[in-house]
Amino acid sequence: MGMYALATSALALAMAGCAQPISGADTGAPADIVEQSQAIMVSSPKAFSEALKAAAPGTDIVLADGVWLDFDAVVDAEGTAEKPITVRAQTPGKVVLSGQSSLRLAGSHIIVSGLVFRDGYTPRAEVISFRRDSDNLAFNSRVTNTVIENYSNPDRAQRDIWVVMYGKNNVFDHNHLSGKLNSGPTMAVRLNTEESQENDHVIRNNYFGPRPVFGSNGGETLRIGTSHYSLSRSGTLVENNYFDRCSGEVEIISNKSGGNTFRGNTFFQSRGTLTLRHGNDTLVENNLFDGDGAPYTGGVRVINARQTIRNNYFKNLTGERFSGALVVMNGVPDSPINRYHQVDGALIEGNSFEAVRRIELAEGSDAERTAVPVNSIFRDNIVVGEADASPFRIQDDLSGLVFEGNVATAQPPGPIAYGFQVVPSSVATDMLRETPDVGISRDETGVSWYPKAPVTSPFDGGARIEVAAGPDALSSALANASAGDTLVLAPGDYEESRLVNLRVPVTIEAADPSNPPVLTFERPNFILLSANGSLRLKGLEVSGVNSPDSSGNSFISTTSMGGAGNHTVELHDMTFSQFDVNKGFSVISAAKGTFYDRIEITASTFSDISGTVIKLDTETDDYGIYNAEYVVIEDSTFDRVGGSVAAVYRGGRDESTFGPHLWVRDSRFTDIGQNSAPLFLAHGVQNLELTGNQISDARPAKLIITTGNPVVDVSGNSIAGPEGGSVLNTVDMR
Known part of the structure; x- marks a missing residue:
């Protein structure tokens, strides 16, 4: 036994x-x-x-x-x-x-x-x-x-690890780990002494619940080994675990040691990949990677020697580049131990790919990563891309990666087409349905007596509470609000003298959108988001006329007092005006060390704002940290703004994250950047869209490229005024 x-x-x-x-x-x-x-x-x-x-x-x-x-x-x-x-x-x-x-x-x-x-x-x-x-x-x-x-430590930058395995022959099974927010892997296996190498640990039937986007390196869910000991054997078995929305960074699992096995696990809506970052002789088999169409969901990233990836099922994965369904990397010649070792002797066989966006081959090819895959085989795989398009993207020479016995529904690129039989979708679908069972169900993992994370909006599930107009009426209601509550404001004036530290998600909406309530506030901020605080506003008018004459005011900001969770702000059919009692007045800002999952603005109007409307530029240490994953502006109007409409900053050259994203669509901008600021500052933004906008009297938006290959779409805009016809200036600092 x-x-x-x-x-x-x-x-x-x-x-x-x-x-x-x-x-x-x-x-x-x-x-x-x-x-x-x-x-x-x-x-x-x-x-x-x-x-x-x-x-x-x-x-x-x-x-x-x-x-x-x-x-x-x-x-x-x-x-x-x-x-x-x-x-x-x-x-x-x-x-x-x-x-x-x-x-x-x-x-x-x-x-x-x-x-x-x-x-x-x-x-x-x-x-x-x-x-x-x-x-x-x-x-x-x-x-x-x-x-x-x-x-989680309330200071996101404070690093800790929830579970660390040392020694030998230990078991971690049927446990529940969910909701880590601060720096550091959720779980790790350490090989820092000889007594902890060749350990043969078992990690089995655990529920790894949601790990929200961290916004920097250091958000792995599981790491086995470190670069320094990556050529040592760990021999850890990771079997029948469920990874539920584990999206901290590009590496869901970071394998950094040798001889490990990943078998029978399910990855659901998890951004990134099981990354064979360092170490050799890894076996990845019988796992289910189900992205369910969520952004940046991926499968396996292959690096190093003698890696085997077989009999896995990859489905509904939308990731590209480092988060593709399968990513075979280029390496660095004579790589130092902490960089990218060449793929050598990889066996990729018997896998099924269904509705995946990308299979990346020789990914990362650049002036440093020039060592192409060698002595490797891709055979007996079934490949169905999104809408039956070919998912393959080739970045470099693939003569060292042999293709044989594979089936696809679309003709692969010429250099690898010899290794595929192209069949109708119906034939491929029948073949996929005959593949062996893989992965594990959520209910078979974790503990039976503790609830797993629901798949619901944070703004759902609370009470609907009517609020009458009056001094401090809204701040009083917010002080007593519970998670998911909706505060319905009657028409009238809401003169607020108190600062609100909001720790739960709340919706505030007008009872009668045709007769909007008018909100003023006397403090430099009205809402500070902390812990799990998030805010959805609908149909209100907000004026800064009663705010103090001080620089740096902001209607909504963040704080780590009480814990720095991931926040969401949604503004719909809102009006903001007279934010100009002094310079530097913003509508939304972020304190250092805090993070927004999403800021979404639709059908709203902003006028006479002295500062940057959305100020997300406090992380200037250039460590790859930033303040917001998504900033989305649609069908909105901005007039007479002293600073930029949005300033988003992500410095450094780290490749562990997918954001920030800045998407601006079908909006109108007039007299922007009165303080010589660009229309938008997108420093290190990885995905920028400026489409269908009307721009007048504004300096061009500015994109500063610091790392990666940002996706940029600037189209369908009209521009008028002294700055001429330029919508975007790009500076490449790589």
Whole structure:
């Protein structure tokens, strides 16, 4: 019997032995420890430590139900395969470790189960660590049936990792990890000492819930190894896990070690790819990559030597370049260990591609990455692109990648066409339906007693609350609002003297759009978004006439006080005017270290704004960090603006993100940039669209290219005024 089976059996026996009530017999232990045989109930950190000191093989320590605040749990003990030491919740899910809590394991044959980490963040670099310290690691141990949700450091830049595996032969299974917002992978396997190499860890049947866009490098969901130890063997098995909307950065999984296996996993609506970034001899088989049509969803990115990708199903994937359904990279000749090693000996066979946008071959080819794939085979694959178009894009010489026995519904490009039989869509569809089962369902992963993340709008599900006009009426209503509530404002004046720290998503709309409520505010900001705060506004008039005479005012801004979540702002049928009591008055801005998933403006009017309307340029350290993923402006009007309509900044040359995006369509701009600012500042923007707009008396928009190959569409615009006919100036700083 293997270690995993032994551990499972032992845990079941331990739980069965404690099924009856634990008696209150006097054992001479502290008052909060009750012992019967080897089952010990504890209800305080001190009692827990005392129980661990006395633990022997077979000891079962039961944590009493309740909230354990600031609990630094250290399980350093020696069990055996037949008699592991178990630490478990009295009732799975009802032992909550909150505040500054963490869990460390050291020794051998330890099983921990049934815990929940929430309402806080780790004071350490790791929430759950398979080591006590650098000299005391865990071996043959297991964490199961445990939850970590929204346990993020409120400072997004503060790096930590929720689960880190050290040592050898450890198991992490049937757990639930969801909602990490701050820097650092959700989970990692470390190989930083010889004792943690060739580890044969198992990561199985876990639910990896949504990892929102991080807006920088450092948002992986799982990383195995690091560049420094990438030529060492890890031997980790990642099997039957569900990756649900894991979209932190371009690498969903970052494989940086050798000999790992990724089998039977499902990736749903997850942006990026399973990236074989470093390390050799990786096996990727029987996985399902289902993008469900979501943006930037991808499959596998292939780098390094002797990688095998077989019998996987790739469907409805929209990603391109580094997030294609399959990406075979170019390498760097004689690459240093932290760059791109040449693809050598890759075997890509028996995979099914259905409705995928791109298969990228020799991707990344540039002046540095000139080492094309060699000694590699692409065979017996079924390829159906979007709308039956060929998904292949070739960036360099492919003579070292042989194609044979493949089927496609569209003629592939000439250099690889020899390796394909082109068949009708109906034939390919029948073949796809006959492929083996792959992946795993969401319900087969995680824990049964804790809900998985819903697929709903953050603005749904709350109450509809009517608000009468009056001084501070809106701020009072917002102070009592719950997530998803809609505040319906009666006609009249709303004179607001208080600042609102909004921590939940709320909609504010006019009761009668033909008679809009008028909102004024006396503070430099009216709304500060923090934690999970988001705002949808419909049909209101907002005036800055009562705002203070100070530079840098902004109607909506952000703060990390209370936590820096990912925010959304939607403005529909809104009017903003008289934002000109002093210079630098914005409508929307971002504080450093905060992030908007989306800012969307439709059918709205802005006039007499002294500053930049949408100010997203605080991340000027040039580390690849930025303040917003999507800025979308449609069917709106901007008149007499002192600064740019939007200033979006992403510096540095990092390639780990897809944004920012700036899309401006069918809008009118007059007298923009009175302070010599461009119409738009798009510094490092990766996707820019300016289409169908009417522009008068404005300096051209400015695109500064810092990395990547931005997608740019500037078409259908009309321009008039002293600046002439130019819509966009581009500066390439790569």
